[in-house]
Amino acid sequence: MARATKAASKTKAAPSKADHAKGDSKEELLGLYREMLLIRRFEERAGQLYGMGLIGGFCHLYIGQEAIAVGMHHVKQDGDQIITGYRAHGHALACGVDAKQVMAELTGRAAGIAKGKGGSMHMFEPSSGFYGGHGIVGAQVSLGTGLGLANHYQENGKVAFVYFGDGAANQGQVYESFNMAELWGLPVVYIIENNQYAMGTSVERSSSETHLYKRGASFNIPGAEVDGMDVLAVREAGLKAAEHARSGKGPVILEMKTYRYRGHSMSDPAKYRTREEVDEVRKTRDPIEHLDAILEKKGFADEAAIKAIDAEVKRIVADAAEFARTAPEPDPSELYTDVYLEAAAQ
Numbered sequence: 001m002a003r004a005t006k007a008a009s010k011t012k013a014a015p016s017k018a019d020h021a022k023g024d025s026k027e028e029l030l031g032l033y034r035e036m037l038l039i040r041r042f043e044e045r046a047g048q049l050y051g052m053g054l055i056g057g058f059c060h061l062y063i064g065q066e067a068i069a070v071g072m073h074h075v076k077q078d079g080d081q082i083i084t085g086y087r088a089h090g091h092a093l094a095c096g097v098d099a100k101q102v103m104a105e106l107t108g109r110a111a112g113i114a115k116g117k118g119g120s121m122h123m124f125e126p127s128s129g130f131y132g133g134h135g136i137v138g139a140q141v142s143l144g145t146g147l148g149l150a151n152h153y154q155e156n157g158k159v160a161f162v163y164f165g166d167g168a169a170n171q172g173q174v175y176e177s178f179n180m181a182e183l184w185g186l187p188v189v190y191i192i193e194n195n196q197y198a199m200g201t202s203v204e205r206s207s208s209e210t211h212l213y214k215r216g217a218s219f220n221i222p223g224a225e226v227d228g229m230d231v232l233a234v235r236e237a238g239l240k241a242a243e244h245a246r247s248g249k250g251p252v253i254l255e256m257k258t259y260r261y262r263g264h265s266m267s268d269p270a271k272y273r274t275r276e277e278v279d280e281v282r283k284t285r286d287p288i289e290h291l292d293a294i295l296e297k298k299g300f301a302d303e304a305a306i307k308a309i310d311a312e313v314k315r316i317v318a319d320a321a322e323f324a325r326t327a328p329e330p331d332p333s334e335l336y337t338d339v340y341l342e343a344a345a346q
Contacts, residue, residue, distance in 0.1 A: 020232030026300040032074070032231050033291050033301075034309050036066040039090040040288060041310075041317045042099055046089065046106055050266045054325060055106045059120045062090035064229075064261040067287035068193055069094040071234025072161060075242050079156065081131050083144040084163035086121035087193075088133025091163065095130040097123075099316055103324035110330040111323070117330065117338065138164060138171030141190070145177040148188035148251070159187045159245045167198025169212050175219075181251040182219045188251040189241045190216075193228065195260040200272050213255035221251050228256030229285045232294075259285065 043061040050059045062069070065087075073094040076082065084091045092102050097113055105112030106120050113125045121135040131147065134140040144162030151158040168174065169192055181188050192212045196203060203210050213223035222244070226237040234256060241252040259281045263270035270278075295301040301309075 020230065020236050024232070026298075029291065029295055029298070029300055030305075030309070032070055033288070033295060033306075034313065035070045035073075035094060036231060036288050036291065037310060038099070038313050038316065039066045039069065039093050041313050042093060042102070042320070043089060045317045045321050046103070047262070047266065049103075049107065049321060049324070055120065056108065057119050057121070058086065059106070059266045060087040060264065061260070061262045061266070062087055064281070064287075065193060065195060065258045066090060067231035067234050067290075068163075068191065068228050068256045068258060071231040072191060072238045074235050075238035076129060076161065077158070077242075079129070079158045080242075081126075081129055081144070081147045081151075081158065081160045082163070083131040083140045083147065083160065084133055085137065085140055085165060085168060086133050086135050087165070088123050089120065091133070092123050092125065092128075092130055095125065095128040097125050097128050097130065099320040100323040101125075103317075103320040104327050107324040107327075108329060109324060109327040110334070111327045115330055115334060115338070117334065138168040138173050140164060141168065141171070141174045141177045144190075145181050145186060145188055148181060148186035148245075149184065152184065152186050157187075157246060159189060159242050161189050161191060161242075163191045163193055165198060166192060166194040166196065166203050166212060167201075167206070169194075169215060170207060175215075178216050178219045178221055178251070178253075182216070182221050185248060185250040187245040187248070189238070189245050190221075190251060190253045191238075192253065192255045193258055194255055195258050197260070197264070197270075197272065199264045200268060200270070202272070211255070213253050216251070216253045221253055223253035223255065225255045225257060228258035229287045229290065231287055231291055 039062060043063045047061055049055050069090045082091060082095060089102055101113045105114055105116060105118060105123055108116040110116050113123055122133055124132040141162055141164050144160050147160035194212055213225045216223050224237055227233045237254055241254055244252050261278055292306060
């Protein structure tokens, strides 16, 4: 994979102009649309449940960033691993985890994917290739690099996809991980979800190098900037990066230029940016609307078909919310389980 030299805007990437959907079938594009819409509607309902007091603790919504989780999931092969930070609901859904299980985890129910003990920030479902949401900023980068080391050691041909944000990109452990990954030629794709504001400080105010895909240059790790609001551009860049890593050439960094519509968490009023800025992104760069326009242009879906998909997704989310509201809470005895890993004596 060639090293990227493309210059980038300091804030927002321009929408992709290439026809990335040229060879896609109607079914493929509608599938991508439905997956992104499921995440959007799920997160909207999660926000409502949080406001009703049914979700405790922290809750970080993925609204606006759906194209990244969905596009990269369509790069993933069986056995590959995905690991991310605490903005994890969308990644779990993209990995195919049932919406009821994800919502039940948010409300702390025993039927949640972590038995109701992880909550929003600590989801985990390795049978789906999803190795978690992790609450410590940047910690998943070291853990994900370890997954890549395991793949390398076992020579299993698998790739670890490691997600982190623009804020975590300034953590020291990230660069220790970069160094080891390139030194040992580990099969890792690092995906920086650059939503511009980290926890509330713009990239320009917190980073001396604002082109985050260049952060691996001193380690000889190739990088590329990607329009993270275009699910097809994400998938295309992901395929190239995964092939690079899978073929034994070592890690790659993909900087996904994206934008979150909500605050950092549910307690963040996001006063560090203007309402006009958010509205402009929604109007001109929304990832779901972008794919909707492609579907319409190709004659793959009319307004009625889009409304039918939306109705189906809303029904799934409504069922998940009701399940999460009424499912039993964990038995108190669960406080003593999953504390240590029980391993058989050798």
